[in-house]
Amino acid sequence: MKARTLNSRNPRNKAAGRALAAMLLCLGIGLGGVGLARAAGTTSDVGIYKQALRAADQGKMDEAQRLVRRAPDDLASQLILWMTLTQGGTDASWDAITGFMKRHPDWPNQAALRRNAEAKMPSDMPYAQVREWFEKNPPLTLVGLGRYADALMETGSSDKAIDLIRDRYINGSFGAQEERDYRQRYVGLLRPADHAARLDQLIWADKIDEARRVMPLVDPGRQAVAEARIAMAAQSPGVDGALRRVPASLQNDPGLQYDRTRWRRRKDMDDGAMEVLASKPAEEQAHAADWWVERHILARRLMEKEQYARAYELVSGHATKDGLGFAQAEFLAGWLALRKLNQPDQALKHFEALFRGTSSPVSRSRGAYWAGRALDAMGDKERAATWYDTATTYGGTFYGLLAADHLERPPGSALPVEPEPTDEQRRAFDKREMVRVTRLLARIEGADSDRTTLFIRKLSLDAKTGEEYRMVGELALALKRKDLAVTTSRAAWQDGFVLRHAGFPLLDMKPPARPEAALIHGIIRQESNFVADAVSSAGARGLMQVMPTTAAGVNRAPAPTKPAAKTTKNGKQDAKSKKPPAKQPSKINSTANRLTADPRYNVETGSTYLADLVDRFGGSYVLAIAAYNAGPGRVAGWLRDYGDPRGAGVDMIDWIETMPIYETRNYVQRVLENVHLYRARLGHPSLRMTLDLGRGAATNG
Structure with missing residues (x-):
């Protein structure tokens, strides 16, 4: 079986579809107002359409036409028509494309239909009709934008047309020739400020080649800013000289300030980076997500040095208003205030802001649970219980399950009920x-x-x-x-719904005896979504996303109880890699192929490795799951740096939230959620989340 990435599927022959669809267009099938009442797809019809596709692929159009006449399935003909109407360069007319869109507004690839419609829009269509179309369907192509702008100007909305043209130039993506043509067409409308704004946006987007095409169009000062930003982003030599060439009037340019902050942080000049952040750079909100990344990294570094007050100051000064950055910032600010600075009243404000300002069950349950913790610390048990109860309404989440435990509710009682269609x-x-x-x-x-x-x-x-x-x-x-x-x-x-059956599928095989089946399934769901031939960018393969080197090490001999495993800091690959003795490349390649071709081998190998990790970390699910994601060497380092949560004095929840890698913090919580839902799915006894957090005795992991 050919391996594929997590998000790709093997494409079918598009030429065959185009050829057959073109033939159907000639026959007039699918273009009229025919209904779709006929039951589609009988066994004989399907066989005929398969033959028709093969015939079209082989260029046997007479045979394809004969086959279509034998099985004039309305639904299938509409499907084949959709295939050709969504292809680039279709020969179909404006009426055919827009007629299909009206009949089938919920079919996929509407953007492709709109792009093709813009290309086929009649040249003599009245301006009022052109405007009406584009006000309902904003232009996706430069051809469409030109038609819309012309229609706006001809119908008394010149200002709106000019704004449209400038906005597309500043924020749009162009090929080199497209960009030249666009500037030439609208040379009288594009101002120096528009060129400067486009240059700024391109550098923010790290589109350096496109940015260099715009640089000659801006003044020397803006050119100097751009050169300095590009040099810092690439960590090129000569950064100091590039910065000196920036005029004093532009030294506080927000983009320049951002790249200066990032450059200093990458060079471990943390105090210099924080000096820029302390000045609250102008327009930070415009690119708040990028700025938050820098604040977050620097705050985590301060936390490692136990400089919690400075970390709180840095985090609480964020400018994010929504999204992941907002959720991370408000949680971390609240957690620092509560757990490190003993300021529960201040922490409560952040946790309530987290709850109010987010919509995902994960973030809202986190905000509600920690609001309860803050109120507990303030001695307000009644309000704390209310917040814990709120968290349990998101009962499939890590913190929703913890809240149910805190309220001493029966294990499994907080798991959400699945919707039941009538x-x-x-x-x-x-x-x-x-x-x-x-x-x-x-x-x-x-x-x-x-x-x-x-x-x-x-x-x-x-x-x-x-x-x-x-x-x-x-x-x-x-x-x-x-x-x-x-x-x-x-x-x-x-959207707040849990699909406890379809959303938590089971393996087609009996899982290995160790570790527990719910943990194996929970890892698979998080790693590969049950795609048996998935291959990650790092090379992890199959259902359990096992690295070939890991598989070679696991299968070279019976697995020891405490395998000596080391990892480096190179990311995902290390999360699945141990360091076995050198193997021949052919052996590794054979193992890699088998990891995607043989699901049973993949699950047995991944489960053995996972069981080894559970053993290595004294039975701790949290540490084993973290090691499966980030590598056992990293986890051992975190135990040294942050303490061992399996013993007294280190809270396991705090330890999870202290891990410096967001992916691993999230991974551990999501897998533990999966474990609890899979226990219910498999008919196994429900357990408390606190029990799973408490697994394991302190060892020299």
């Missing part, structure tokens, strides 16, 4: 055109195809209720697409 809802779902097309596609070209994937993802994207999410997840599971069932459940979770 028979009527299921019948309506089965009748939906998108669902019927998805099933037909799976029969024609397989559930694993790009197009089937696209339709399932669109169904998930359009789901509004828990019942809809569940039915989409069950559809994916019925088509043996466990990965799409999991991704659908993740989307449902963001």
